[in-house]
Amino acid sequence: MDTKVSFRGYMAWNYDREEQDLDRMSEQGWQLIKGGCFFSIYTRQPGILYRHRIDYNPDVMHNPEEKRRYLELFGEQGWEFVGNTFNGWIYLRKQYIPGTPEAEYEIYTDSESLAELLKRWKKLAYLLSALSISLLGLYVALGMNFGYLSPILIIIYVGMFCWIQWGIHQLKRKLLGDGIN
DSSP states (O other): OOEEEEEOOOOGGGHHHHHHHHHHHHHTTEEEEEOOSSEEEEEEOTTOOEEEEEEEOHHHHTOHHHHHHHHHHHHHTTOEEEEEOTTSEEEEEEEOOTTSOGGGGOSOOSHHHHHHHHHHHHHHHHHHHHHHHHHHHHHHHHHHHHTOOOHHHHHHHHHHHHHHHHHHHHHHHHHHHTTOO
């Protein structure tokens, strides 16, 4: 079998874990051909080893001229564009050469650009948080109107909200851990 689909879920605060998993798959001979937050598609190509990085930049992907400049900039640094998701996640890879310093495989080497990346992800988390609260409010309003409220669904909505808040906290920790405000 030359193609493999992996179903794994990642959130913005786990971007580094997803990158590590993509690198591990590459070490096993499976090269990413399409990435996503819930599944990824790989092709079998043993003997090649890549380092992967994920960027979140929805504005760039929706503007053809910005996208061209963005990809050109990364291309000049040896990065290959693998693909992007509809909501702005960008998958890049660079062939790994043993003995090369790991700093060569970082796309954000200064604290300012890393801060921008994490702030964009934090903004997305706040949007998801507001959405979960809105859905809870709508459910409660409709449930009271029709005389039926499921405690399980309320727990699920509250749990979603708390999980997203925890993710925002994780992003803030990454920002503060790097000395970024």
